[in-house]
Amino acid sequence: MGVTVVGSVAFDALETPFGKRERILGGAATHFALGASFFTDVRVVGVVGDDFGADEFAVFQSRGINVDDVEQIAGESSFFWAGRYDHDMQVAQTIDTQLNVFADFDPVLSAEARGSSVTFLANIQPDLQRRVREQCSGAVVTGLDSMNYWIESARESLLQTIAGVDVVSLNDTEVRMLTGQPNLARAAREICALGPRVLVVKQGVYGACMFSESGFFFVPGYPLETVVDPTGAGDSFAGGFFGYLDCQLADGEAGDEVLRRAAVYGSVIASFAIEAFGSERLQSLTLPEIETRFGEFKQMTHFEAQPLLAPATER
Ligand code: AMP
Numbered sequence: 001m002g003v004t005v006v007g008s009v010a011f012d013a014l015e016t017p018f019g020k021r022e023r024i025l026g027g028a029a030t031h032f033a034l035g036a037s038f039f040t041d042v043r044v045v046g047v048v049g050d051d052f053g054a055d056e057f058a059v060f061q062s063r064g065i066n067v068d069d070v071e072q073i074a075g076e077s078s079f080f081w082a083g084r085y086d087h088d089m090q091v092a093q094t095i096d097t098q099l100n101v102f103a104d105f106d107p108v109l110s111a112e113a114r115g116s117s118v119t120f121l122a123n124i125q126p127d128l129q130r131r132v133r134e135q136c137s138g139a140v141v142t143g144l145d146s147m148n149y150w151i152e153s154a155r156e157s158l159l160q161t162i163a164g165v166d167v168v169s170l171n172d173t174e175v176r177m178l179t180g181q182p183n184l185a186r187a188a189r190e191i192c193a194l195g196p197r198v199l200v201v202k203q204g205v206y207g208a209c210m211f212s213e214s215g216f217f218f219v220p221g222y223p224l225e226t227v228v229d230p231t232g233a234g235d236s237f238a239g240g241f242f243g244y245l246d247c248q249l250a251d252g253e254a255g256d257e258v259l260r261r262a263a264v265y266g267s268v269i270a271s272f273a274i275e276a277f278g279s280e281r282l283q284s285l286t287l288p289e290i291e292t293r294f295g296e297f298k299q300m301t302h303f304e305a306q307p308l309l310a311p312a313t314e315r
Helices: 028-036 054-062 100-104 126-134 149-151 155-163 174-179 185-192 234-250 257-271 280-282 288-299
Strands: 003-006 010-016 019-026 042-049 066-073 079-084 093-098 118-121 142-143 167-171 198-204 208-212 213-219
Touching: 003 028, 003 234, 019 028, 028 042, 028 054, 028 234, 028 257, 028 280, 054 066, 079 100, 118 126, 118 234, 126 155, 126 234, 126 288, 142 234, 149 155, 149 174, 155 174, 155 234, 155 280, 167 174, 174 185, 174 198, 185 208, 198 234, 198 257, 208 257, 234 257, 257 280, 257 288
Parallel strands: 003 042, 003 118, 010 079, 042 066, 118 142, 142 167, 167 198
Antiparallel strands: 010 019, 079 093, 198 208, 208 213
C-alpha cells in the first residue's frame, strides 16, 4: 500500500486578483502529496536546494508524508516558479521558471518507493517519467500528468510514456492539443487506445470528466463563491483521486464505483486547495471537512428520475 509521487518540490511566487505571495511552498509533487495524504501513506521523490528549510519540511511531516526520497543539494537553489492569474482564473501565465536543482533531476528510486502500490508521475520531462515508470515494478496503478510545454516539445516521447501508464490526467486543452482532435470524446478514445485504462480530463472551474472502459463519468467543480488561487488545483485533484484509489486497492482491483468516488474526492480536495494561496488550505484541512463536502457533492449531483409518460393504466 502507499502512493509515491515523483515531481517538482518548489518555491512559488503567485499573484491573483485576491493578492500575492512572494515565496511560498509549491511544486506539483507538494500539492499532490498533501491531497493524497488524507487517504493513504505518501512518499515524495524530488530534489530541493539548501534554501529549503525546516519550515518547508515540517509541512510534509505534519501530514505524515515521507520525504526520505527528497534529495537536498548543498549550495544550490530549489525549483522556482512565478505565475499570475487574471480575473477568470482559468489559465496561469508563467512569469518565470528557474529549474535550478530540478535541471539535473533523474532519480533512482529507493526500494520503498519502487514498492508503492500507486505511482504518480507528476509533470516532468516525459523521457524522465518513463525512466521512473520502468523502476516501479511494484505498482498496481500508475498515473501521469503533463503540460502544454511537453506536448509541444516532446510529443512522441509523451505518447510513448502514456502508453505505459494506467491513468492519464490532463486538462481539456492539453487533451485537444495532444490529439489534434477538437472533440473530447474522440480525443479520449484516441488516448485510451494507446494503453491507459482511464483518462481524467480536468476542466478547471467546471470540474472533471472521466473516460474509462466502463463508460463516462462527470463530476462538477464545487460552487465556491471565492477562488483565491487556482495553483495546484490539478495536482491536488490528482492527489485526492490517486490517494483514494490506493486506499481502496487493498479490497481488490479498482472498479468503476471506486473510480467514480476517486474522481469526486479529487474534486473535493481541489475545491479546498483553491480557497487559499498555494498549499495553505490543504495544510489546515481536516477529514470531517472532506467528508462533509463529499456529501454535498452527492447532494448536488443527485436527481430523481420521473418518466414523462404516465403508466398505461392512468392514460
Ligand atoms: P498546477 O496548478 O496543478 O498546474 O501546478 C502548479 C505547480 O506546478 C506549482 O506549484 C509549480 O511549482 C509547479 N510547476 C510549474 N511549472 C512547472 C514545470 N515546468 N515543471 C514542474 N512543475 C512546475
